[in-house]
Amino acid sequence: MAARPPLYRHVKQQITDALRSGKWKHGQKIASEPQLAERFGVSIGTVRKAVGELEAENILVREQGRGTFVVSHTRDYMLNVFFRVVDSDGHKELPTMSLLSMKRGRADGTTAALLHIAPRAPVIDIEALLSLKGRPTILDRIRLPVSLFAELGEHLFKRRDGTLYGLFQERFGITIVRVEENITAVIAGERDSRLLGVANGSPLLRIRRVGYTYKNVPVDARVRLVDSSKHGYLSVLGSGS
Amino acid sequence: MAARPPLYRHVKQQITDALRSGKWKHGQKIASEPQLAERFGVSIGTVRKAVGELEAENILVREQGRGTFVVSHTRDYMLNVFFRVVDSDGHKELPTMSLLSMKRGRADGTTAALLHIAPRAPVIDIEALLSLKGRPTILDRIRLPVSLFAELGEHLFKRRDGTLYGLFQERFGITIVRVEENITAVIAGERDSRLLGVANGSPLLRIRRVGYTYKNVPVDARVRLVDSSKHGYLSVLGSGS
DNA sequence: TAGTGGTCTAGACCACGTG
DNA sequence: ACGTGGTCTAGACCACTAC
Numbered sequence: 001m002a003a004r005p006p007l008y009r010h011v012k013q014q015i016t017d018a019l020r021s022g023k024w025k026h027g028q029k030i031a032s033e034p035q036l037a038e039r040f041g042v043s044i045g046t047v048r049k050a051v052g053e054l055e056a057e058n059i060l061v062r063e064q065g066r067g068t069f070v071v072s073h074t075r076d077y078m079l080n081v082f083f084r085v086v087d088s089d090g091h092k093e094l095p096t097m098s099l100l101s102m103k104r105g106r107a108d109g110t111t112a113a114l115l116h117i118a119p120r121a122p123v124i125d126i127e128a129l130l131s132l133k134g135r136p137t138i139l140d141r142i143r144l145p146v147s148l149f150a151e152l153g154e155h156l157f158k159r160r161d162g163t164l165y166g167l168f169q170e171r172f173g174i175t176i177v178r179v180e181e182n183i184t185a186v187i188a189g190e191r192d193s194r195l196l197g198v199a200n201g202s203p204l205l206r207i208r209r210v211g212y213t214y215k216n217v218p219v220d221a222r223v224r225l226v227d228s229s230k231h232g233y234l235s236v237l238g239s240g241s
Numbered sequence: 242m243a244a245r246p247p248l249y250r251h252v253k254q255q256i257t258d259a260l261r262s263g264k265w266k267h268g269q270k271i272a273s274e275p276q277l278a279e280r281f282g283v284s285i286g287t288v289r290k291a292v293g294e295l296e297a298e299n300i301l302v303r304e305q306g307r308g309t310f311v312v313s314h315t316r317d318y319m320l321n322v323f324f325r326v327v328d329s330d331g332h333k334e335l336p337t338m339s340l341l342s343m344k345r346g347r348a349d350g351t352t353a354a355l356l357h358i359a360p361r362a363p364v365i366d367i368e369a370l371l372s373l374k375g376r377p378t379i380l381d382r383i384r385l386p387v388s389l390f391a392e393l394g395e396h397l398f399k400r401r402d403g404t405l406y407g408l409f410q411e412r413f414g415i416t417i418v419r420v421e422e423n424i425t426a427v428i429a430g431e432r433d434s435r436l437l438g439v440a441n442g443s444p445l446l447r448i449r450r451v452g453y454t455y456k457n458v459p460v461d462a463r464v465r466l467v468d469s470s471k472h473g474y475l476s477v478l479g480s481g482s
Numbered sequence: 483t484a485g486t487g488g489t490c491t492a493g494a495c496c497a498c499g500t501g
Numbered sequence: 502a503c504g505t506g507g508t509c510t511a512g513a514c515c516a517c518t519a520c
Contacts (some may be wrong), residue, residue, distance in 0.1 A: 273485075273486060273487085274486080274487070275485095288490090289487085292487095303486095303487060303488090304486085304487075305486070305487045305488060306485080306486050306487065307485095307486065307487080308487075309487075310488090393486060445489090455486090
């Protein structure tokens with residue numbers, strides 16, 4: 001008795017597949033609504049419902065009079081969607097990244113489970129220090145599966161003004177559509193406190209993040225330590241009117 | 242040249258006003274879509290768009306074949322919408338509350354600013370210890386404006402199996418539709434560590450929460466300390482497919 | 483069976499951006 | 502002027518719930 005899925009779900013799925021296959025790339029305009037309606041043999045209203053859901057999921061953006069576009073992980077976009085660290089006035093600002101190290105290694109059990117890869121599968125292991133207002137504030141340890149990012153090299157970071165997820169999108173065609181963050185409080189270790197410029201034994205936010213692309217495929221796993229003495233992590237729930 | 246707002250916004254506004262005025266109370270069924278369409282002199286499609294937005298904002302819930310209802314702050318609802326503390330397996334469970342103290346006082350500057358009330362305006366000052374799996378995990382210090390909760394007394398907590406926001410809704414007709422939480426890491430003070438049963442100097446999550454009802458009116462301000470040694474704060478961003 | 487919300491259609495008109 | 506997305510309408514039919 002499997003309930004028949006509504007038509008617009010099917011349309012949405014076809015659009016998502018087209019995005020995944022690279023038919024339309026980030027920042028590009030997709031087909032207009034009348035064109036999509038004709039291609040899929042449905043009415044415009046049905047197309048609009050499908051596109052509307054994809055827009056609500058931060059995958060497409062509609063612009064009246066111009067068209068519908070695949071979201072691009074610009075700095076502004078990252079700031080609004082994925083970055084939640086604010087200063088004491090509630091203002092947000094993207095950090096500047098400084099690469100500490102980058103090497104190949106093998107996934108430990110936890111990382112393998114998070115990334116849905118085999119234990120000891122090859123990963124890229126990155127450490128980076130992120131600064132806000134010139135002050136080191138965030139220490140990232142990032143693990144990426146080599147299977148997806150084989151050609152990732154240090155040189156790609158040197159000349160970058162964008163974000164890591166922007167790099168994923170531009171160079172590897174991988175769009176992060178959702179991240180899950182699990183936050184706990186920890187005491188800064190000796191090395192962490194030195195890098196972040198805080199007293200040994202200071203409290204830090206420890207954020208375990210997993211980033212997912214389409215179809216809930218995990219792509220990046222990171223552990224992020226945040227000096228929250230001058231910043232906070234902002235979470236908004238419910239979004240009422 | 243003020244752009245004319247679309248019709249469905251007007252309809253949405255009228256529905257929100259009716260909710261605020263108490264015409265339909267939590268858990269009750271509101272008028273059917275054809276009835277609303279006739280009352281407001283618009284087509285059903287326009288009503289559906291308005292109701293759809295209110296549903297997306299967690300203010301109404303539609304149930305096929307039954308009707309559209311005002312959300313009720315049941316335990317399940319709270320768990321899914323406003324409670325973000327999970328155990329190490331990622332499971333959620335609502336805490337049991339134990340009231341530590343409740344007294345009248347006056348708002349300090351920070352609290353007054355958060356609640357949009359005058360400095361030194363009268364507030365109710367509550368301390369409560371919340372336990373997960375029988376283990377004290379969260380220490381809440383809550384400030385409520387007396388202007389909204391004049392009749393709040395300790396007896397209302399004694400016989401309670403619901404949540405604080407459920408109490409707001411049932412006894413005071415106030416529905417929280419959005420909360421903002423600002424999270425930092427702190428070191429447990431002497432009293433905090435004793436109440437939470439952790440070692441002095443342990444790291445804790447410090448969550449500054451403000452709860453809002455319709456029209457962005459702040460209603461409750463609290464500072465929440467969480468023992469994150471066995472739990473974490475879960476945040477999901479982007480919600481892609 | 484009657485009433486509810488959910489889907490889908492077809493078409494008119496509006497608001498906006500581009501050439 | 503044209504094409505885009507945005508709004509609004511009217512009506513048909515489906516899926517589900519209650520009685």
